[in-house]
Amino acid sequence: MSRPVALLLLMFLAGCGAMTRGVRPGTGQEKLRAIAASTPVMLGGTLPAAPVAPPPPMPLRGISGEGLGNGIPRAVLHGTHFGDIHGWVQGCYAPKATVAREKPVRTPPAPLPAPEAGSDRDKESLGRLYATYTKFNPKSSRHYSGRTSMVVDLRKPLRPQAEQAVATRDSNHHTDESGEPQSPGFRQAVLDEFDVGTALNYANRYSDIAYWRVRGREQQLIDFFGGAQSDTREPYRTENVNRGVAKDNPLGRLFHDAASKKWGQIHPYTGD
Known part of the structure; x- marks a missing residue:
């Protein structure tokens, strides 16, 4: 497998790494460099007899309640548009908050004051x-x-x-x-x-x-x-x-x- 393909696959599995909300920044760049260095490159247009399977992604350390479920990034859980890889990497498609609009409460007009006894x-x-x-x-x-x-x-x-x-x-x-x-x-x-x-x-x-x-x-x-x-x-x-x-x-x-x-x-x- 070529290096670009492997890099793209890793990005897909990692789900933005440290850029995802609720994930504490770690040493993702160093680990990506190490994985890329160990990935075989096609020489002379031939592939190795058996492709080396990429190592499993490092487990992401998530904060409880911040959108991670079983190591799956928030972007995946909330329906990321996979066709927009660049946008996925940059923004991770954070879900839009839905704000409930309260209906204005109409106060009935105050009744007119009754005339006092003996008034004009x-x-x-x-x-x-x-x-x-x-x-x-x-x-x-x-x-x-x-x-x-x-x-x-x-x-x-x-x-x-x-x-x-x-x-x-x-x-x-x-x-x-x-x-x-x-x-x-x-x-x-x-x-x-x-x-x-x-x-x-x-x-x-x-x-x-x-x-x-x-x-x-x-x-x-x-x-x-x-x-x-x-x-x-x-x-x-x-x-x-x-x-x-x-x-x-x-x-x-x-x-x-x-x-x-x-x-x-x-x-x-x-x-x-």
Whole structure:
């Protein structure tokens, strides 16, 4: 066997020698020179009768876990392209590391913060509703006229809220004021008219024209059904003991005119 062929065979078996990852550099070059020196060369074009088999390759000293298995280089274990001898010798076809790509974790958008109680956003949707109502007593055949107010949600239908305000006021009759109907024979209170203002605090009610209208409407109702008992003699014609607006109230005429403009006059003004 010629020297080049033997050298190529040794390179194939050695698998890059000290160039392989995980193999500690040894005396591979000196051993290759010794093997090459002992290999017979063709003289006169004739081969020796029996070719001398090359000695077995020196065992490679590998590091545990670095890609050697039973002395086989990493390049062989990982599928080296044998057709590219030069590339095999130079790079040994180190395996490519596979990096797992993590999928990006999508964080859901943070929920928007809820508005605080009493915030400007809440206040914009609220208002104060003022309403008038009547109660009838079938035993005496007389009416009682009154008014009430309640903070309401302006985004919701107003009439059901007005009816609720009257029902709430009706349930509190006989307990919080004097001069109200005392007979248990009164029927349920009935909504008359209502209007809405912006005074969430009842102390600011005089800033609402709606309050002025309801005050005038209440007095007109009392006068329409026969007048307060304080204005008439017996037999009384209404269940209202006192007027809704005192005769000498300086705002009485303004209350009356505001109600008449909104709902029409149902009785002439009776104040001084």
